[in-house]
Amino acid sequence: MLQYVSMKHILDSQSFDRAELAALFDAADRLMAEPASPLKGKVMATMFYEPSTRTRLSFEAAMLRLGGEVISTENASEFSSAAKGETIEDTTRVISRYADVLVIRHPVEGTVAKAVSVATIPVINAGDGGGGQHPTQSLLDLYTIHREIGRLDNLKVAMVGDLKYGRTIRSLAPMLSKYKNNTIHFVSPVGLRADDNLKKYLNKKRVKYTETENLAAVVPKVDVLYQTRIQRERFSSNDEYLKYKGVYVIDRAMANSMKKGAIIMHPLPRVDEILPEVDSSPHAKYFEQAGYGLYVRMALLESLLS
Numbered sequence: 001m002l003q004y005v006s007m008k009h010i011l012d013s014q015s016f017d018r019a020e021l022a023a024l025f026d027a028a029d030r031l032m033a034e035p036a037s038p039l040k041g042k043v044m045a046t047m048f049y050e051p052s053t054r055t056r057l058s059f060e061a062a063m064l065r066l067g068g069e070v071i072s073t074e075n076a077s078e079f080s081s082a083a084k085g086e087t088i089e090d091t092t093r094v095i096s097r098y099a100d101v102l103v104i105r106h107p108v109e110g111t112v113a114k115a116v117s118v119a120t121i122p123v124i125n126a127g128d129g130g131g132g133q134h135p136t137q138s139l140l141d142l143y144t145i146h147r148e149i150g151r152l153d154n155l156k157v158a159m160v161g162d163l164k165y166g167r168t169i170r171s172l173a174p175m176l177s178k179y180k181n182n183t184i185h186f187v188s189p190v191g192l193r194a195d196d197n198l199k200k201y202l203n204k205k206r207v208k209y210t211e212t213e214n215l216a217a218v219v220p221k222v223d224v225l226y227q228t229r230i231q232r233e234r235f236s237s238n239d240e241y242l243k244y245k246g247v248y249v250i251d252r253a254m255a256n257s258m259k260k261g262a263i264i265m266h267p268l269p270r271v272d273e274i275l276p277e278v279d280s281s282p283h284a285k286y287f288e289q290a291g292y293g294l295y296v297r298m299a300l301l302e303s304l305l306s
């Protein structure tokens, strides 16, 4: 048995402990080095009620590479029976009879928890509303830091952009709180600051953090520059979005001001917040980050279904 994650369902990032994370990352290293097919005969269902490229396709590629099969629906909001008014609970009850694991992304926070309440198979949160979490993104984010920097403590990490609606931030900050002496620099406009619940959590865990609007002042200090997109789809109007669009843009000059060995990350997709001229910088690691997602999700599926 290769069960290195004790949870049945993956709802948030707080629930992982350091031993589980270390075992998961060892498994991702192993699966990157040695292809294996331990999930032959297993079926994964993906139900995405919001757009996705990386999360959905890396989960599906992970399952296929492990020897399993995938069932799915294109745009679950439109093509699943949710369009006819079916509840997520009924959808989950049915899929529990067809598949061995269910991966869900939904625009309404709390929907994945509703699925978990009735599921008889493991459920994975692949992004849960503008105020929710994206725990498997934080797993691959942490794995990227581990591989590219070689440690998970004594880090200075800038989290930049839309911190109000960014579920990747809401998942990664608690992950970093599990390790020693990390400092988070939240960089955002006042109207897009990280929410109070996240800051209360960091206070409870005694994680040092600062809040600023000044990106240029922070960049030369940090080991990780975690840029995020201003999420047009979360704003109540286009005018509101345009107030923030382009507020922080990383260009080559800014990348050149980083410390040796420091890395730029981004959960992707990007719009205009990292210029293409940065892609060839030795600091740019966002495409490696997306690639690592495949192996981390392979390790997670192997653990949940073994």
Ligand code: CP
Pocket (backbone or CB within 6 Å): 051, 052, 053, 054, 055, 056, 127, 137, 267, 268, 269
């Ligand atoms: N990082 C991320 O969640 O990307 P997708 O929206 O493409 O899945």
